[in-house]
Amino acid sequence: MTTTPTPPHSLRTAAEPDTVPDPPPGAPDLHETDGHQPLRRDGDLLLTGRARFVDDIAPRGLMHAAILRSPHPHALIRGVDATRARERADVEVVLTGADAVDLATPLPHFFEPSIVGCRTTEFRCLATDRVRWVGEPVAAVVATSLAAAEAALDDIVVDYEPLPAVLDADEALREDAPVLFEEWGDNRLGLFPFAEGDAAAKIAAAPHVIRDELRVGRQHVAPMETRGYVAEWEPGGRLTLWASTQNPHPLRTNLATTLGVPEDRVRVVATRMGGGFGHKFNGYGEEPLVCLLSRLADAPVKWIETRKDCLLVGAREFTHRFEVGFDDDGVVLGLSDRIVGNIGCLAPWGGWSMTFPAGMTFPGPYRIADYAIESVPVVTNKAPWNGFRGYGKEQAAMALERIMDLVAEHRGIDPAEVRRRNFIPPEAFPFWTAAKHLDSGEYAAALDKALALAGYDALRERQAAALAQGRHLGVGIGFELTPEGGDFAGSFVRGFDTSTVRVHPSGAVSVLTGVTSPGTGNETSIAHLVAREFGIAVEAVGVTQGDTDSCPYGFGNFTSRSLATGGAAAVLAARELRERMADAASALLDADAADFEFRDGAVVSRTAPETSLTFAELAETIYRRGLAAPGLDQPLLEVTRIDLPHNFHHVPDDQGRFSAYPSFPYSAHVALVEVDAETGVVEVLEYSAIDDCGVVISPGFVAGQLYGAIAQGIGGALWEEVPYDEDGAPAAETFKHYLTPRAPDLPSFRLEHQHTPSPFTLLGTKGAGESGVGGAMAALLNAVNDGLRPLGVHAHRVPLTPPVVLDAIVSGGAP
Amino acid sequence: MTAVEPDAAPERDLALTVNGRRKRVRIEDRQLLVDVLRDNLGMTGTHIGCANGDCGACTVRMDGQITKSCLVLAASAEGADVTTIEGYSPRGTLDHVQQAFWDLDAFQCGFCLPGHLFAVRDLLDRDPDPGEDDIREALRGNLCRCTGYVNLVAAAGEAARREREDQSP
Numbered sequence: 001m002t003t004t005p006t007p008p009h010s011l012r013t014a015a016e017p018d019t020v021p022d023p024p025p026g027a028p029d030l031h032e033t034d035g036h037q038p039l040r041r042d043g044d045l046l047l048t049g050r051a052r053f054v055d056d057i058a059p060r061g062l063m064h065a066a067i068l069r070s071p072h073p074h075a076l077i078r079g080v081d082a083t084r085a086r087e088r089a090d091v092e093v094v095l096t097g098a099d100a101v102d103l104a105t106p107l108p109h110f111f112e113p114s115i116v117g118c119r120t121t122e123f124r125c126l127a128t129d130r131v132r133w134v135g136e137p138v139a140a141v142v143a144t145s146l147a148a149a150e151a152a153l154d155d156i157v158v159d160y161e162p163l164p165a166v167l168d169a170d171e172a173l174r175e176d177a178p179v180l181f182e183e184w185g186d187n188r189l190g191l192f193p194f195a196e197g198d199a200a201a202k203i204a205a206a207p208h209v210i211r212d213e214l215r216v217g218r219q220h221v222a223p224m225e226t227r228g229y230v231a232e233w234e235p236g237g238r239l240t241l242w243a244s245t246q247n248p249h250p251l252r253t254n255l256a257t258t259l260g261v262p263e264d265r266v267r268v269v270a271t272r273m274g275g276g277f278g279h280k281f282n283g284y285g286e287e288p289l290v291c292l293l294s295r296l297a298d299a300p301v302k303w304i305e306t307r308k309d310c311l312l313v314g315a316r317e318f319t320h321r322f323e324v325g326f327d328d329d330g331v332v333l334g335l336s337d338r339i340v341g342n343i344g345c346l347a348p349w350g351g352w353s354m355t356f357p358a359g360m361t362f363p364g365p366y367r368i369a370d371y372a373i374e375s376v377p378v379v380t381n382k383a384p385w386n387g388f389r390g391y392g393k394e395q396a397a398m399a400l401e402r403i404m405d406l407v408a409e410h411r412g413i414d415p416a417e418v419r420r421r422n423f424i425p426p427e428a429f430p431f432w433t434a435a436k437h438l439d440s441g442e443y444a445a446a447l448d449k450a451l452a453l454a455g456y457d458a459l460r461e462r463q464a465a466a467l468a469q470g471r472h473l474g475v476g477i478g479f480e481l482t483p484e485g486g487d488f489a490g491s492f493v494r495g496f497d498t499s500t501v502r503v504h505p506s507g508a509v510s511v512l513t514g515v516t517s518p519g520t521g522n523e524t525s526i527a528h529l530v531a532r533e534f535g536i537a538v539e540a541v542g543v544t545q546g547d548t549d550s551c552p553y554g555f556g557n558f559t560s561r562s563l564a565t566g567g568a569a570a571v572l573a574a575r576e577l578r579e580r581m582a583d584a585a586s587a588l589l590d591a592d593a594a595d596f597e598f599r600d601g602a603v604v605s606r607t608a609p610e611t612s613l614t615f616a617e618l619a620e621t622i623y624r625r626g627l628a629a630p631g632l633d634q635p636l637l638e639v640t641r642i643d644l645p646h647n648f649h650h651v652p653d654d655q656g657r658f659s660a661y662p663s664f665p666y667s668a669h670v671a672l673v674e675v676d677a678e679t680g681v682v683e684v685l686e687y688s689a690i691d692d693c694g695v696v697i698s699p700g701f702v703a704g705q706l707y708g709a710i711a712q713g714i715g716g717a718l719w720e721e722v723p724y725d726e727d728g729a730p731a732a733e734t735f736k737h738y739l740t741p742r743a744p745d746l747p748s749f750r751l752e753h754q755h756t757p758s759p760f761t762l763l764g765t766k767g768a769g770e771s772g773v774g775g776a777m778a779a780l781l782n783a784v785n786d787g788l789r790p791l792g793v794h795a796h797r798v799p800l801t802p803p804v805v806l807d808a809i810v811s812g813g814a815p
Numbered sequence: 816m817t818a819v820e821p822d823a824a825p826e827r828d829l830a831l832t833v834n835g836r837r838k839r840v841r842i843e844d845r846q847l848l849v850d851v852l853r854d855n856l857g858m859t860g861t862h863i864g865c866a867n868g869d870c871g872a873c874t875v876r877m878d879g880q881i882t883k884s885c886l887v888l889a890a891s892a893e894g895a896d897v898t899t900i901e902g903y904s905p906r907g908t909l910d911h912v913q914q915a916f917w918d919l920d921a922f923q924c925g926f927c928l929p930g931h932l933f934a935v936r937d938l939l940d941r942d943p944d945p946g947e948d949d950i951r952e953a954l955r956g957n958l959c960r961c962t963g964y965v966n967l968v969a970a971a972g973e974a975a976r977r978e979r980e981d982q983s984p
Contacts, residue, residue: 043917046925047909049860049900053926056859147824147845224864224872224926224960274862274926275960307865519924519961700920704962708923711963735869735958743954743964748947 037698038538041524042272054228054244054271059300062230063092065293066149067286067303068139068156070131073165073381073728074178077129077158080139084155091152092297093142095289097126103292108254110247110283110350115490118190118377121181123348125258125285125292131160132180132345133383134729135312137285142297165381165728169319169342172380180345180379189346189377192359194434197370202334206325210406214399214781216798217721218317218342220732221388222740223518225274226305229286231294239291240267244280247556249514250492251282252548258288259295270546276518276557277712278387279313281350308733311722315351315388317342318358320399330411330418332368337399339375341392344382350493350558351385352377357483357661358392360435364400364481365443365666366422367431381728387558389712390773397480397774398781398798405477405782409789415477415782416451420444430647430759436483437649437659439758439766446668446690446754447479453750454670454688462672467790472677473685474787478669478779483661484767485561487648495662496642497565498552501530501573503581503637505623507601507616509534509541514554515566516546520769521701522562526570529697529763533574535598536615552640560769563697564663568643568762576639584622585613587631647760663758663766665693667706669779671714675787677809680802682718682784687747691771692754695764702768703751709769710749713776715741717784721799831895833858834902842889849873849884851892852899860900862926864958871930871957875899881933883956900929903936911981912936912974921970923961930957935971943979947972 045051082094106122113120127138139156143149164178171177172187180187203209230242239261245251248270256263273280286303294301322337341355359375404422408415423443424431431438456475463473487495499513511530517523523543531538544550554566578598585603586593589612595605603618605611613621619637626635647662672686689710696702719739722732732738757764777798784800788808795808824843831838833856840855849866852858852875861884864872868886875884876898884897904910909917912935922928931954938945938953945953950971951964959967 039917040920040922043922043925044909046922046928047900047913047916047932048903048906049858049929051925052859053862055853055863058854147843222960224870224924224958225862226864273924274864275924277960304863307867519926521923704920704923704966707963707965708961709963712960734867735865736867740958740960741963742958743951743968744948746951746964748968749963749965 057230057242063299064146065303067137068153070136074163075160079159081157085152090148091143096139097128100126104258107348109348111353111491125289142293169340169378187379192375194359195372199334199336199370199372202370203325206333209325211323214320216318221277221279223275226310228304229290230302231291232300238265242269246276246280247282268548273518277389281387283348312383313386330413335371341377343377344384347384349386354392358395361393361396367424394774397778401778440756450668450690472675472787474673474783476671476779476783478775480775481666482771484663486559486661494555497554499569500640505620507619511543512551513566515562516557525698530574560767564765565643569641573639573641665766665771667691667775669775671779671783673783680806688750693768694758694766705769706772709772710776713773717777717780833897846889848887848889851889858899874930874933881937911977915970915974919970921966927959
């Protein structure tokens with residue numbers, strides 16, 4: 001399915017070209033999806049235990065760090081006595097917050113809050129005078145073994161004066177609440193409003209109005225590999241940090257700043273990553289801390305996050321209070337949602353700003369002229385957030401989809417039909433909302449395909465038959481719009497990236513890129529794209545990522561942008577090289593450069609196929625005879641490019657509209673569940689989804705991303721939560737408490753695809769990776785409520801654990 | 816300031832067979848098998864995801880039983896025959912389970928692979944023709960955060976099919 005909307009001209013700056021360039025003659029059709037993709041790179045290394053992750057890095061003389069963390073949610077530090085720890089023979093270094101003040105500057109934020117008008121403050125790698133969350137680092141020890149380092153923590157005595165703590169966001173907003181950052185006066189970090197039209201008036205005048213609430217519990221990313229860092233200083237003062245990080249170059253810049261080392265003398269190596277999902281965005285105090293400890297110990301130092309410490313990092317704790325006005329037909333006339341995000345304590349980590357897309361994503365795939373959304377990040381004495389796949393966009397999906405179902409229930413209309421009546425129609429693209437310039441979409445078609453895939457009508461019949469036997473099946477629809485590829489000028493969260501392509505004399509090709517892979521497979525796809533440009537075997541293309549000594553500056557892995565940026569940059573670089581090589585072939589073979597095509601490992605004249613050189617012969621000849629032979633006047637077979645800006649609108653238009661995200665994939669989901677009304681247990685029986693992320697380079701990898709996103713969404717909807725106890729400590733410290741899905745918890749997912757290319761990106765791609773989380777959460781939320789409908793109750797809280805479902809049944813479902 | 820000598824951790828010699836080779840290592844009594852495999856013997860393909868027996872990334876085969884090596888004191892492995900992921904298949908080869916995992920894209924980051932490979936191998940050794948529910952049940956002790964288990968389950972079924980095909984005349 002293809003739509004070709006015309007890009008708007010008036011709203012773009014000169015630096016933002018309107019259209020993607022025409023491909024050079026003979027270039028492969030980038031929108032062609034032949035279904036072929038190479039096997040995942042390094043699969044054999046992973047399958048035989050020979051791939052190296054950060055914890056496998058062990059330089060000679062390695063020492064180990066352990067970190068003392070606050071047991072209090074809020075306290076003053078009156079003193080730290082590390083005398084006894086320092087006296088231990090196996091302890092090399094003890095560092096307190098007071099010691100560290102002179103050794104490292106305040107930490108740069110992953111995303112400086114003041115860029116978007118929020119309050120801000122400074123943080124050190126170790127707390128100095130005050131702790132604000134259980135788990136905040138207070139002191140660190142380096143010892144010859146991890147066991148010795150951990151044992152020495154017991155010998156550090158911290159004199160705390162506990163302060164009143166606040167854990168709930170609503171309580172934190174009260175006037176008498178304990179204030180975390182006194183200079184702010186209250187606990188509000190900021191306010192993100194997104195509005196068009198006059199929602200209040202339209203709601204007031206609407207024939208029907210629903211007011212309701214949705215609460216989402218604190219959740220956690222849980223990559224299988226936790227974070228870790230290994231630091232080593234060379235005698236000349238050069239630092240290497242091996243890090244499980246999603247952003248090696250920005251991390252290098254920040255380390256140079258924090259440690260006062262010239263940036264070129266810092267090397268960050270992002271090791272093979274055992275899952276990221278946002279957990280490994282930079283900004284953590286441990287990053288410079290491990291480097292400091294190594295410098296003080298004069299030895300390489302390793303720190304690996306424990307699972308308990310990993311589980312400290314939060315996300316997704318939101319409350320929605322929404323109001324929707326609609327007509328008899330279920331068409332939404334006005335919508336408001338006041339969203340409060342309990343972001344825990346502020347930190348330099350990259351999580352609090354999930355409150356921005358949580359509001360920005362509204363009104364999702366729906367054409368609602370009058371809406372007023374406010375998203376308010378609030379600090380409390382819980383641990384800070386870092387990124388979690390979905391990045392707040394799942395909040396909009398849950399609230400909007402819940403609203404669609406409530407409207408449907410109110411009007412007695414099928415929930416799928418209510419969505420069809422409210423979707424933005426295909427002919428309306430590109431489509432502006434307050435903070436999004438939507439690229440393209442066939443939303444109703446995707447929903448109808450999902451319904452067909454699920455056998456929606458048959459599910460309804462099964463539901464009725466089951467109910468007659470006293471069983472509560474529920475069918476839930478979730479439609480998700482997923483803004484991807486965001487570009488936030490002023491931060492290192494940028495929407496472009498850089499790739500170098502280098503052709504060696506042997507004909508081997510290297511790609512060095514600023515994007516990294518957390519396990520998504522983009523390195524395989526980038527090799528595939530570059531091999532296609534040169535008409536050579538994919539095995540001849542090597543891809544290097546994550547090493548700041550060899551790769552061009554880039555921003556790493558986030559917001560599902562790696563292929564659209566790093567991949568596109570590599571294609572542009574390869575095309576430039578191909579032109580140079582065609583010119584050389586033209587001089588060597590006395591034929592028109594435009595006549596050459598690159599295929600099957602050779603450079604071949606289209607009109608006279610016997611006129612050809614192998615790709616390797618041509619490359620070697622250019623190196624050996626460049627500048628010496630007539631016509632061989634460009635012997636540099638290396639090009640570095642960034643991808644072209646695409647559909648970014650940083651300067652607000654005359655109506656104040658802007659768009660920080662360039663691409664808008666979407667997905668439609670249908671879930672079938674059974675709710676046990678006696679126990680509150682929800683079983684997921686069937687799951688179907690359609691996704692549309694535009695042009696797909698590697699269909700298998702995109703499907704894999706969707707599968708993983710759906711599983712994370714189901715886990716978030718049904719089981720995953722980090723509750724806090726009354727003392728302000730997190731109660732989930734292991735996977736026995738934090739329940740991510742296991743294989744028997746899930747059905748197989750039926751997944752099919754629709755392709756509506758982005759008219760704005762070089763490859764026509766829209767970003768894949770995050771899409772699916774919100775749709776799954778919404779589908780499950782609606783399915784459980786659909787199952788509860790015969791009981792006359794609603795559930796308003798996620799995750800829908802058995803106690804939550806039972807409580808809804810028993811209490812009658814009042815919010 | 817006088818240095819305080821910490822209490823010396825009790826130590827012992829441990830003899831065991833790892834991936835078909837006899838090893839003798841000096842260990843502390845408190846060391847877990849996973850730490851001895853990784854730190855003393857360099858078998859870093861065995862991963863630590865939780866150190867609590869929940870995730871399965873540290874799975875090895877010990878005297879024929881698939882075992883979470885973070886739940887085993889190394890000292891109790893005296894004389895044991897241990898196979899890690901490095902020795903799961905002969906060097907330079909992939910068995911049907913590994914190849915099907917690769918062909919069907921059953922993993923993404925790959926950190927959890929020791930648990931999933933050994934669990935599927937163990938299942939197929941017991942049941943050459945498992946159904947989807949059998950496969951999902953066999954994977955219960957392992958966590959994967961990337962794949963939603965869809966391709967893992969499919970690959971386990973595919974590996975079983977290839978093995979049956981191999982064995983039929």
